[in-house]
Amino acid sequence: MNTLKKQVILGAYLGGVNHHTAWWDPRAGSQIEFDSFEHTARTAERGKFDFFFLAEGLALRERAGQIFDQDIIGRPDTFTVLASLAAVTDHLGLAGTINATFNEPYELARQFASLDQLSGGRAAWNVVTSFDAFTGQNFRRGGFLDHSQRYERAEETLEVVRQLWDSWRGDDIVADKENGHFLRRPDAGTFDFHGGQFDIRGRFTVPRSPQGRPVLLQAGVSPQGRDFAAGNADAIFSPYGKLPEAAEFYRDIKARAVSFGRSADDIKILPSASFVLGDTEAEAWEKYHEVRNQQVTGQTALILLEQIWNRDLSTFDPDGPVPDIEPDPDAPPIIQGRAFTYQDRFETVATLRAVSEAKKLTLRETVIDQFERGPIVGTAAQVAEKVDAFVQNDGSDGFIIGSHLVPSGLDEFVDHVVPLLQDRGVLRTEYTGTTLRDNLGLPVPHDRIPYPDPV
Numbered sequence: 268m269n270t271l272k273k274q275v276i277l278g279a280y281l282g283g284v285n286h287h288t289a290w291w292d293p294r295a296g297s298q299i300e301f302d303s304f305e306h307t308a309r310t311a312e313r314g315k316f317d318f319f320f321l322a323e324g325l326a327l328r329e330r331a332g333q334i335f336d337q338d339i340i341g342r343p344d345t346f347t348v349l350a351s352l353a354a355v356t357d358h359l360g361l362a363g364t365i366n367a368t369f370n371e372p373y374e375l376a377r378q379f380a381s382l383d384q385l386s387g388g389r390a391a392w393n394v395v396t397s398f399d400a401f402t403g404q405n406f407r408r409g410g411f412l413d414h415s416q417r418y419e420r421a422e423e424t425l426e427v428v429r430q431l432w433d434s435w436r437g438d439d440i441v442a443d444k445e446n447g448h449f450l451r452r453p454d455a456g457t458f459d460f461h462g463g464q465f466d467i468r469g470r471f472t473v474p475r476s477p478q479g480r481p482v483l484l485q486a487g488v489s490p491q492g493r494d495f496a497a498g499n500a501d502a503i504f505s506p507y508g509k510l511p512e513a514a515e516f517y518r519d520i521k522a523r524a525v526s527f528g529r530s531a532d533d534i535k536i537l538p539s540a541s542f543v544l545g546d547t548e549a550e551a552w553e554k555y556h557e558v559r560n561q562q563v564t565g566q567t568a569l570i571l572l573e574q575i576w577n578r579d580l581s582t583f584d585p586d587g588p589v590p591d592i593e594p595d596p597d598a599p600p601i602i603q604g605r606a607f608t609y610q611d612r613f614e615t616v617a618t619l620r621a622v623s624e625a626k627k628l629t630l631r632e633t634v635i636d637q638f639e640r641g642p643i644v645g646t647a648a649q650v651a652e653k654v655d656a657f658v659q660n661d662g663s664d665g666f667i668i669g670s671h672l673v674p675s676g677l678d679e680f681v682d683h684v685v686p687l688l689q690d691r692g693v694l695r696t697e698y699t700g701t702t703l704r705d706n707l708g709l710p711v712p713h714d715r716i717p718y719p720d721p722v
Contacts, residue, residue: 275658275693276502276535276665276707278320278362279311279677283342286567287541289558289671296674299343301351303674308352310674311359314681315695317706318360318391319352320667321345325366326402328604330570331579346378353386360703362391362484368417369397369406372427372465379481380432380473388477388702393484393504396421401603418491423464425483425499434458435475436714478702479712484537488516497523497534501709505538505663513538513662535664535707542643542650542668544679555644558671559635568634574602575615585631589616589623650680651687658693 282288283298296303308319324342328335345363352361361382365375375392383390396417397403412420439455441448459468485500487493496503497520505520507513521531543558545551563571565585573580576594579601583590594612623633643650657663670676688694700706 272655272691272693273658273664274695274708275654275688276537277311277314277316277694278318278360278537278665278667279307279314279316280320280322280539280667280669281307282669282671282673283322283324286562286571287669287671288673289561291561292672294675295672298673301348304348304352305355306674307677308356308359310677310681312356314677314685315689315698316359316668317665318362318389318703319349319356320362320393321348321364322393323364323366323395325369325397326399326405326604328602329401330573330603331601335570346382349382349390350385353382353389356389358389358698358706360389360391360482360706361386362393362482364393364395366395366397367421367424368412369403370424372424373431373467373471375424376428376431376471377473379428380471380476383476383478383481384473388704390476390478391482391484391501391703393486394421394425394500395486399604401600415491418495420464421495422499423462426462427460427465427467429480430458430460431471432476432480433712433714434471435473437475437479440474475714478704479714482703482707482709493520493523496520497529498527500534501704502535502537502664502707504667505536507662508538508540510657510660510662513657514660517661517663530710532708533710535709537665537667538663540643540666540668541670542680542684544645544647544650544683546646548645548649551644551646551649555642559639559642562671563631563635563638565631568631570602571634571638572619572630574605575612575619577601577612583630586629589620589630589633647683647687651684651691654684654688655691655693 281304288298289295290298311319323345345365349361349363352359367375379390379392434456436451436455439451441451443449456471456474457469458471460466482501483499484502484504485496486504486506487496488506503520505513505516507516517536520534520536524534525531543551543555545554568585569580569583572590576590576592577598577600578592578595580590594616596612619633619637622628622637623630626636628636643653645653654666658665668677668680670680685694689696698706704711
C-alpha cells in the first residue's frame with residue numbers, strides 16, 4: 268500500500284424528498300420502510316464506508332400552495348431511524364441532519380449523546396439552520412429567524428451543546444462497588460449558561476460519550492457559513508463536485524480552519540456525488556442521460572427555475588429558451604419549504620442565460636447542465652480512478668455517495684468500485700477504529716472539566 272496517498276472517506280446518502288430519486292423505476296422500493304434504510308446501511312458497512320447520512324425534511328414542499336406531486340412525501344424521524352440502524356450495524360457512523368433553529372440545545376445534546384452511547388461512539392450531527400417562515404410555522408416558535416440571526420442562534424446552540432457534552436468527564440463514573448462510590452465528583456453533569464439566545468442551568472443526564480463528542484458536520488457557502496463551518500465542524504458537506512472550484516473551496520475552508528487555531532486536517536471536505544456505471548464508458552453515459560432525462564422532466568425544470576425567479580414560469584416552454592423576464596425577489600415565495608442556496612438571484616439568472624446561449628441549450632437542457640453536481644460516470648475502473656484523483660488533487664477528502672435508486676442503488680458501487688479503490692490503496696479493507704472519529708482520523712476533544720481531587 269502506498270501510505271503517502273490520502274485515504275478516501277465515504278458516506279452513504281439515502282435520497283428522500285427530491286426529484287433525483289427514481290420512484291418510478293420498477294426496481295425502486297419504499298422511501299420510509301425500515302428495510303430500505305437497513306439495506307443501504309448494511310451495504311455501506313459491507314463497503315467499509317465511514318458513515319450513513321440522513322437528510323432532514325421538516326415540511327412538505329409546496330408550489331403556489333400545492334404540494335409537489337413529483338416529490339416523494341414522507342421522511343421518518345431521524346433519531347428513530349439512526350437508533351434502529353445502530354442495532355443492525357457494528358462499525359458504520361450514523362449521521363443525522365437536525366435543525367439548530369427550531370430545536371433546543373438541551374434536547375439536541377441529550378439525543379445525540381444518547382445515540383453516541385447506544386451506538387458505541389458512532390453518532391454525527393449535521394448542523395443546519397433555517398430562515399424559512401413556511402417551515403417555522405410547524406414549530407412552537409411560530410416563526411423564523413432573520414438570515415443573520417440564524418447563525419447567531421446556531422453558534423450559541425453549539426456552544427451550549429458542547430458545554431453539556433463536556434459537563435461530564437470521561438472518568439466521572441467510577442462505580443466502586445466495594446466502597447459504595449458511583450461518581451468521582453458530586454457535580455458531574457452540572458451546567459450554567461447565560462447568553463443572548465439561551466439562559467439555562469441544571470444537570471445534564473447523559474455521561475460523556477464514547478468519542479468525547481459526536482462528530483459535527485456542517486454546510487455553507489456564504490462567507491458567514493464558511494466561517495461557521497471552519498470554526499466548528501469536523502466535516503463540511505461541500506456543494507462543489509467539479510475541479511477547480513472544488514479545490515478552491517477546499518483550500519479556503521482549510522485556511523479558515525487554521526485561522527481559527529485548528530489544524531487543516533481537523534476538518535474534512537465531503538461533496539455529494541451520484542454515479543452511473545456501465546460495462547463501457549459509452550454505455551455508462553447512455554444510462555446517465557436516460558436517468559437524467561427522467562429526473563428532470565419539463566415540469567421539474569420549470570419548478571427548479573421558479574425557485575430562482577420567484578415567479579410562475581408555467582407558461583414557458585421547457586424546450587424553449589431560458590425565460591427572458593427578470594426575477595421578483597420581493598414577491599411572496601412561490602416555492603415553499605425548500606432551502607434557497609443561491610446568493611444572488613439576478614447574478615444566477617445571468618449565468619444561466621449565458622450558459623444557455625454559449626452552449627445552445629434549451630431551458631430544460633440548461634437546468635440539466637447547471638443543476639448537476641458532478642456525476643461520476645464510466646466503467647468501474649474509470650469511476651474508481653476519478654474518485655481517487657479528485658481526492659488526491661485536494662478537491663475533497665472523500666464523497667457522500669447517493670444513488671437515484673433506493674434502496675439497492677449503492678450495491679453496484681460497493682460490488683464493483685470499492686474493490687478497485689481498495690486495490691489502489693486508498694480505501695480500508697477492514698475497519699481499524701472503534702468510533703467514527705477513529706475512522707475519520709479526527710482528534711478526540713479533551714475533557715474541559717479540570718481533574719478533580721480523588722474521592
